[in-house]
Amino acid sequence: MLELNTLELRRGHRQLVTDLSLQLPQGQWLGLLGANGCGKTSLLKSIAGLWPLSRGRVCFAGASLAEMAPLARAELVSILVQHNQPSGGLTVEQTVALGASPARGCERAALEQVLLECELLAMRQRPLDSLSGGQVQRTMIAQALLQDTPLLLLDEPANHLDVYHLYTTLARIRQRSMSVVASFHDMNLAAQWCDRLLLLGEGRVLAHGTPEQVLTPSLLRQAFRVDTEIHTGTDGQRQVRILGAAR
Numbered sequence: 001m002l003e004l005n006t007l008e009l010r011r012g013h014r015q016l017v018t019d020l021s022l023q024l025p026q027g028q029w030l031g032l033l034g035a036n037g038c039g040k041t042s043l044l045k046s047i048a049g050l051w052p053l054s055r056g057r058v059c060f061a062g063a064s065l066a067e068m069a070p071l072a073r074a075e076l077v078s079i080l081v082q083h084n085q086p087s088g089g090l091t092v093e094q095t096v097a098l099g100a101s102p103a104r105g106c107e108r109a110a111l112e113q114v115l116l117e118c119e120l121l122a123m124r125q126r127p128l129d130s131l132s133g134g135q136v137q138r139t140m141i142a143q144a145l146l147q148d149t150p151l152l153l154l155d156e157p158a159n160h161l162d163v164y165h166l167y168t169t170l171a172r173i174r175q176r177s178m179s180v181v182a183s184f185h186d187m188n189l190a191a192q193w194c195d196r197l198l199l200l201g202e203g204r205v206l207a208h209g210t211p212e213q214v215l216t217p218s219l220l221r222q223a224f225r226v227d228t229e230i231h232t233g234t235d236g237q238r239q240v241r242i243l244g245a246a247r
C-alpha cells in the first residue's frame with residue numbers, strides 16, 4: 001500500500017500541492033492529470049524521494065521512503081522520467097541492464113524477459129543514440145521494469161509510443177500487479193488504465209476519485225480551461241471529447 005500523508009509540495013515560491021492525503025492499495029493505478037506546470041512531475045519525483053517535500057510523508061508498506069537508505073528504496077520504487085537523453089555509446093541492452101538491482105545484480109533471465117516484453121530483442125545491440133523516440137522510451141520502460149519493484153512511477157508513459165506499443169506496454173505492466181502512479185496528458189487513456197485519478201491545478205488537488213468522479217465538465221474546465229462533453233462507453237468507461245477553449 002502506498003500512503004501519501006498530508007503532502008505539501010513547493011517549487012521556489014510556488015505552491016503546487018497542499019494537504020494531499022491518499023492511500024493506494026497494492027496493484028492499483030493512480031493517474032495524475034493537470035495542465036502544464038501544475039506539478040505532476042514534481043509530485044512523482046517527491047514520491048520517489050528525488051525532490052524534497054515541504055511537508056508530509058510518503059510511506060510504502062508502512063515505511064517512510066524519505067527515511068530509507070537509497071539502496072533499500074531502489075528495491076521498492078522505480079521511476080520512468082521524461083526527457084531522457086540517450087547517454088553516450090551505450091547499447092539498448094546495456095541501458096536496460098542499468099535497471100538491475102544493486103543487491104541482486106543483473107539476472108540474465110530477467111533481462112531477457114524485459115527485452116522480450118518490450119519488443120527490444122531485435123535492437124538489443126544498437127546504440128541508444130541511433131534509436132527513434134519511441135524506441136528510446138521502450139528502452140527506458142524496460143530499464144524501470146528490470147528493477148522489478150512493487151511500486152512503479154511513470155512520467156508520461158505515452159510519450160512517443162504508437163498505439164500498438166502504448167497498449168501492449170501498459171497491458172504488460174498491468175499483468176505484473178505493481179502499484180503504479182502515472183502522469184497522463186490524455187484523459188481518456190488515464191480513464192482506461194487507472195483505478196483512481198488525481199487532478200491538480202491552482203496549487204492544490206482539484207479532485208481525487210474514480211474516473212467517473214474526476215472527469216466532469218466543470219472540473220475539466222477548472223483544470224484545463226476547456227469545454228468538454230463526457231460520454232460513457234458501453235463498457236462503462238468515461239470518454240472525454242474536447243469541444244474547445246472554455247467560453
Ligand SMILES: Nc1ncnc2c1ncn2[C@@H]1O[C@H](COP(=O)(O)OP(=O)(O)OP(=O)(O)O)[C@@H](O)[C@H]1O
Nearest residue numbers: 011012014016034035036037038039040041042043
Ligand atoms: N528544476 C526546476 N527548478 C525550478 N522550478 C521547476 C523545476 N522543474 C519544474 N519547475 C517548476 O515547477 C512547476 C511544476 O513543474 P512540473 O514539471 O512538476 O509540472 P508538470 O505538471 O509535470 O508539467 P508538464 O505537464 O508541462 O510536464 C512549474 O512551474 C515549473 O516551472
